[in-house]
Amino acid sequence: MSDPSYAVGLDFGTESGRAVLLDCRSGDVLASSAVRYPSAVIDRTLPSSGEELPGDWALQDPDDWVTVIERAVPQVLEEAGVPAEAVVGLGIDFTSCTVLPVTSEGVPLCTLEEWRDRRHAWPKLWKHHAAQPVADRLTEVALEREEGFLSRYGGRISSEWYFPKLIEVWLEDREVYDACAAFIEATDWVVWWLTGTECRQTATAGFKAMWSPEDGLPSTEYFEAAYPGFDQPGEKLGERFVPLGSKAGPLRAEVAKKTGLPETTAVAVGNVDAWVSVPGVGVEDPGTFVIVIGTSICDMIVHPEETRLPGITGVVKDGILPGQYGYEAGQAAVGDMLAWFVEQVAQDPGSYGELEKGAAALQPGETGLVAFDWWNGNRTILGDADVTGAILGLTLQSTREQIYRALLESIAFGSRRIMDNFEEHGLVLSEIVACGGIAERSPLMMQLLADTSGRRVHVPEVQEIPARGAALFGAVAAGVYDDIASAITATRPERVRTYEPDLEAKRTYDRVYEIYRTLYDYLGRSEVRLLHELKRIRVERRGG
């Protein structure tokens, strides 16, 4: 490690992608460059034909991903001013489960003249929710058959996952289904494009395709019971998956030429945007609860033991860090909900700062309000897309700032509820590490996470966390570090802002949380039919 060496991290989000250049020794990000996808999220009309897309559809264009690589990589090389030949590794992360049908050569079907007018030929973005009926059917049959795999996923299969999206193609466009050699996670497809080698990793297989190293995929009998005739579940997915941190191969010559990277650059197997934040913020120890808090929240913990518990998104071996069980949970509306309040209710997009300041001047409990952040359903614990948000305790004296604070508190209570769920099932959580846009922008939100949970909250002062985490995997693939744990230890961010829990605030919040939990169980569970019926009426009336 005496010579300088560098790694590229590529981070593919929902609206844009970015590249960073990382100094492998220090872990410092030397340069970064973001590129917006020219076609953005495709959710209204199909670009090829102009066909109107049904509701709940969300697609992407793979050419946009290539554009990101071809533009952003040369830019970071130039900006950092390091010799290109000193770049040794490259790692990527992508949204998940974003999946696309490709030929046996890895060519996306939607880029071929023959298929580009077929909407099922395009990549389905993670938030494509049109396969909800398939997901419901798969959950139902798994429950009926008492399938053991279901308990790894908190008891529920999401419409965002691999098989709902694949079976949707199988049901609705059998020609596309038959024409594709593979139906592949975009993260794995990018690696294929970079290296010329198909190489799928264990993490998305585990979290999104119900695969596990011990049991493989759910049985053919299970799929046949749900969808008679769907009898080759592994046909488009493959059955061989390699661990995170593995090297997929060197760069293709053509890619090297276009990007200016050396052909020797070691490309790590694909990864997922939320999960790479764990190494990105320097976490590798069990007991640390990592919260990526932005538009929504993704929570992650790693632990040497497997505990199957309800109310999580999943627990997967090697799913976040190799050698550990990765646990995922989350909250569906966070920054989204705050933006809704500021833009739709207050109608004053410039008022964030003022609202945060006003809210911060209030005492815990002083709002007299309690809110449920179910503006976009509840991802975990309830796993229910049809519950909706609530604010209780309103009076003529309630102010905008009080409501804003109550929304922040609802996010904090939601997080505490999730942490309580882990602890009630034996997973001790000692500290919180938070990152993402809101961790940087809202000290009040961080203090509330500390005060409601009684745990220290650490916010590492480091930029471009997911891309940084991806680059660390690139450094591991290049052999700069023996494994990701060594890479994390060597590059752990030095500057960390820590929020200490205020114990008096905690005592007050414990009282409010008691109220919250009781209402949570009533509105979200025992009488959840009330919120469901409210939504049903709304949907019927809007349709009519």
Add this chain to the structure above:
Amino acid sequence: MSDPSYAVGLDFGTESGRAVLLDCRSGDVLASSAVRYPSAVIDRTLPSSGEELPGDWALQDPDDWVTVIERAVPQVLEEAGVPAEAVVGLGIDFTSCTVLPVTSEGVPLCTLEEWRDRRHAWPKLWKHHAAQPVADRLTEVALEREEGFLSRYGGRISSEWYFPKLIEVWLEDREVYDACAAFIEATDWVVWWLTGTECRQTATAGFKAMWSPEDGLPSTEYFEAAYPGFDQPGEKLGERFVPLGSKAGPLRAEVAKKTGLPETTAVAVGNVDAWVSVPGVGVEDPGTFVIVIGTSICDMIVHPEETRLPGITGVVKDGILPGQYGYEAGQAAVGDMLAWFVEQVAQDPGSYGELEKGAAALQPGETGLVAFDWWNGNRTILGDADVTGAILGLTLQSTREQIYRALLESIAFGSRRIMDNFEEHGLVLSEIVACGGIAERSPLMMQLLADTSGRRVHVPEVQEIPARGAALFGAVAAGVYDDIASAITATRPERVRTYEPDLEAKRTYDRVYEIYRTLYDYLGRSEVRLLHELKRIRVERRGG
């Protein structure tokens, strides 16, 4: 009735008073004049001493009431241009229970040098809530002793009523208590001032002082059990009460001179602002639900039979119209709550029209929201000042207009809940008559009352309804009509805007109302401790 004759109506509100001049034959209001009280509501410092008032205190200055009479009456006489000698009667209405201590000559203690620095010497406005502990104690003891009178008041004594306010004086300033010859409703005091004759009426005695023609006042034993030593409950109240519509006397010469009215003007006994709206809008029949909808809602019905039922403010014989049982109920935050949304949340006082328009363009059920209008507690059915408002069903797609509509719907559901309560106890309600500021300004609110309840809503197109109703009692006192029923029949407003219930809307609202009722019982009754605890925490933290 061949000669033209006129009556004056005087309406004393919370912030201002007004006079109208009524043509007794047609019922037309020929002129009106409003005067703001120079001292407004006294709720911060005592005008005489500058002493800071405790929270929940609200006083008025009796000189302000005199100012209204001396200014507004000459103005309406002049504006109408009718000969003063043709004015035959005068009626007044006042907020209630607004009460003051006076000497045996009817001089308010607070106008005397000796007493004016004592806060208990001043008139306590209806919304003076500092006697809440007394009210709670009186309710508690009435329940313990199974006092029969309590069932006339829905099971609860309000802090706004006569005895809580009187006992507050007795407890906190015995000198003022001993010094006053009488503690009197402001409505009766104004009549005393106008005529020189003390003449208290049955209506406030019944609704606010727990008196009834059959049983008189609650027993001395009851009061002694609650407050040992308080053994002369009738001492400051008197025990003789005359029916509404009676003549108290002619005008004092001095008043006649100052106002320009003839000394022969017959002055009717006092009345209350909400109740005079019943004759004011032309209602005298059982089965009509009168809603006065403004800052808050006061609901009234008259019926020949007495039914004691929970969840009302009171049922009093001769309480609204002589010869009938008057029932009162209400909602605590209505216009107040809408103003809160427009001013505090939207922060755009000019947006009422836009919000009403946007809300009116939505379908029933389309908001997906359900709200509880408990922003200022719940007056009836719950009679609980400590419950607070709620909005459920919020999503990222919820709009300002949807929330505004949900607030209007919460008012309509609150009214339906009250009507259901009457009907569940055998009082059939066929139609609704609405008046007040919101009845005039919000066609959507009126349509929602119709659509949620399935009843026609009539809005009489007539101005200055309470003052008009007061003037009708003046006309009866003058003998222009034999009784108030004849006066109502003769002057019933001709122009009425009627809102027909839409049955399809009703079917949708029945489904939402099912959800509303279930949540109402949960949040307001079975688990009311949740909202109470939330408020308790708020109060503690604001104090701290």
